[in-house]
Amino acid sequence: MLDDRDRRILDMLQKDAGISVTDLAERVALSISACSRRIQRLEESGHIARRIVVLDREKMGVPTTVFALVKTAHHSDEWTETFRRIISDIPEIVEAHRLTGNHDYILKIVLPRVEHYDVIYKQIVRKIELFDVSASISMELLKGGTAIPVGYAD
Structure with missing residues (x-):
């Protein structure tokens, strides 16, 4: 408690x-x-999962953020595990979420410049079949960080 x-x-x-x-x-x-x-x-107790260092993305050369919305015709456990393995091996993909609604997954990708998105896209589609991928470029970060609210914890 x-x-x-x-x-x-x-x-x-x-x-x-x-x-x-x-x-x-x-x-x-x-x-x-x-x-x-x-x-x-x-x-x-696991309330502190780990301690990390947050790097400056500009100084690390990856200032661009792209969000890729993925649709797939496959939903088996085997396909999902293959997809998870593929995206885990790509360091530019810093977050991936399975979604409800019109898209199956959203990927947060950090890049040196927007043109590099095609390299990441090709790395994925060469290894696994996707139905549709659409990407949006973040123009400005309005709120960011890693902190979560602490008031809900028991």
């Missing part, structure tokens, strides 16, 4: 996983050892 301090710790860690335990403890009004124990408990 999480309390308000746990939620504040989680909120601060997801904004800056590199924050020192000393600074974190001070901000949530705990001793360093108590704060450290709480972080360890949150890791052991």
Whole structure:
């Protein structure tokens, strides 16, 4: 069961996983050892899945975002697993979601420039049959990040 301090710790860690335990403890009004124990408990309980570094996409040379909407005529477990394996091997595909509605999947693809999308597209369609793929280029990021709301956790 999480309390308000746990939620504040989680909120601060997801904004800056590199924050020192000393600074974190001070901000949530705990001793360093108590704060450290709480972080360890949150890791052991799975509330903290992992700690990562978020890279600057401009500096890494992949400033362009393309969203590809995929339709398929195949819905078997075998096809889905093959598709999952194919897209997992393409590092430019940073997110993939199975959808309800008119499309089956959406892929978030980060690229050095929009023309590179064709390279990724060909990597996929050479390996698996798709019914339709339509792509949209992100013109501007209005909201981004990795933080999720912490108020719903038990």
